[in-house]
Amino acid sequence: MTTDLVTRVRDAGIIGAGGAGFPSHIKSGSKAEMVIANGAECEPLAQADQQLMVKHADTVIAGLALLMDSVGASKGIVALKKKYKTAIDSLSMAISGKENIELFLLRDFYPAGDEFVLVHEVTGRVITEGNLPLSEGVVVQNVGTLFNISEAERGIPVTHRHISVLGEVKHPATFRVPVGTAFGDVIAMAGGAKVEEYAMIAGGPMMGRVTFDVSGTVNKTLGMLLVLPKNHPLITLKTRPLQRNIRLIKSACTQCSYCTELCPRYLLGHSLQPHKIMRSLDYGNVVAPDVVTSAAACSGCGLCETYACVQGLSPRQVNMEIRAELAKRGYRHEPQKVKVKARQEMEHRKVPSERLLSRLGLEKYKEIAPLKETPYSVRQVKIGLRQHIGAPAVPVVEEGDVIRQGDLIADIPDGYMGAKYHASVSGRVQRIGGGEIVIEAA
Ligand code: SF4
Numbered sequence: 001m002t003t004d005l006v007t008r009v010r011d012a013g014i015i016g017a018g019g020a021g022f023p024s025h026i027k028s029g030s031k032a033e034m035v036i037a038n039g040a041e042c043e044p045l046a047q048a049d050q051q052l053m054v055k056h057a058d059t060v061i062a063g064l065a066l067l068m069d070s071v072g073a074s075k076g077i078v079a080l081k082k083k084y085k086t087a088i089d090s091l092s093m094a095i096s097g098k099e100n101i102e103l104f105l106l107r108d109f110y111p112a113g114d115e116f117v118l119v120h121e122v123t124g125r126v127i128t129e130g131n132l133p134l135s136e137g138v139v140v141q142n143v144g145t146l147f148n149i150s151e152a153e154r155g156i157p158v159t160h161r162h163i164s165v166l167g168e169v170k171h172p173a174t175f176r177v178p179v180g181t182a183f184g185d186v187i188a189m190a191g192g193a194k195v196e197e198y199a200m201i202a203g204g205p206m207m208g209r210v211t212f213d214v215s216g217t218v219n220k221t222l223g224m225l226l227v228l229p230k231n232h233p234l235i236t237l238k239t240r241p242l243q244r245n246i247r248l249i250k251s252a253c254t255q256c257s258y259c260t261e262l263c264p265r266y267l268l269g270h271s272l273q274p275h276k277i278m279r280s281l282d283y284g285n286v287v288a289p290d291v292v293t294s295a296a297a298c299s300g301c302g303l304c305e306t307y308a309c310v311q312g313l314s315p316r317q318v319n320m321e322i323r324a325e326l327a328k329r330g331y332r333h334e335p336q337k338v339k340v341k342a343r344q345e346m347e348h349r350k351v352p353s354e355r356l357l358s359r360l361g362l363e364k365y366k367e368i369a370p371l372k373e374t375p376y377s378v379r380q381v382k383i384g385l386r387q388h389i390g391a392p393a394v395p396v397v398e399e400g401d402v403i404r405q406g407d408l409i410a411d412i413p414d415g416y417m418g419a420k421y422h423a424s425v426s427g428r429v430q431r432i433g434g435g436e437i438v439i440e441a442a
């Protein structure tokens, strides 16, 4: 039974729908006492998961039950925010009679959906630095991934993605679109942009990536596309070049340590203290090497840059750069063995989502993006071969091949961790190259 689900999840090309794209068959083959369905969806304005839980609660719960069975978990928890009233109603009906599955209601704070924070909220346990939820006997899986697991059990691979299109668009909505749909197409589905000069944040205002390229595409992990005026302060902050940020830190960091005091990882008892890393950038300042390597524990949540820092600096950007450099040099952040406790002040330093939204200057975009699952026809999709963590997938089709939606188009290379990809539309393979397969829709 276990092997079956692992194989089906692998064959369906499922990767974590809410995060970095970790191949889900690996988690499905582990052993855990508890599975947490992550429905916290903490990025400000995000709502694709919420809509999914309202409309497809039964499918999400079926996926959770399958995963619990696969990992041998005796308990399943669906963690979502107290404010998601309609989703709570739908899920309560879906779990009725299932004694080993419960709902866990979270306060509305950021980053409630961070795996480390979520496991602490639900179980009171702290995952130590460099470890995974599994070290505490827990598997965390996003509700969108659980939806896909349930579909995989019926032999349906991942070809589509629920995505909310918000901000400066005429009709904000949550669509179910083929993987590989261009950003320009999803903006058109939402009635088009309301401003002439705009930028997009793919993936949420806190951790998402700014892009100006409408030919960028929806991948399996993307739940939100936020359209903002090009000169919105958040776009300016997120596109500030690293060297300029470092110059500003050298001249303007007051060492107030607010970035540390509000850092969710520091509050969990981890060693990360961003203000000390910022101090290390100062001229001639020599710090202990472990201050710098502690950047590996940074989640990139962005609270330091958007909420904590009174000087408008970005410790997050510096930490991400250090992380990337450490990874390039083969540094591995060793999992810490000594258990730690969350710091006492954590409870009082949870940042309310409403205040964060106001600080980000995004209050005016707070509106419902209703779920629209009507199929939209797209002319073309571009399917990236590395939407996941691991080795890029290897094409198994050739240019000119005629394929149907759901056909396997790229496979996991032998001996590597990876994910499979399937045609998200029926049509003809137009081009293979540049790390993607382009399909012209029939
Ligand atoms: S981005 Fe900033 S606040 Fe978030 S974990 Fe990293 S250092 Fe802490």
Ligand code: SF4
Pocket: 252, 253, 254, 255, 256, 257, 258, 259, 260, 274, 275, 278, 308, 309, 310, 311, 312, 313, 314, 315
């Ligand atoms: S919050 Fe800003 S000014 Fe204060 S220590 Fe951190 S980076 Fe420096």
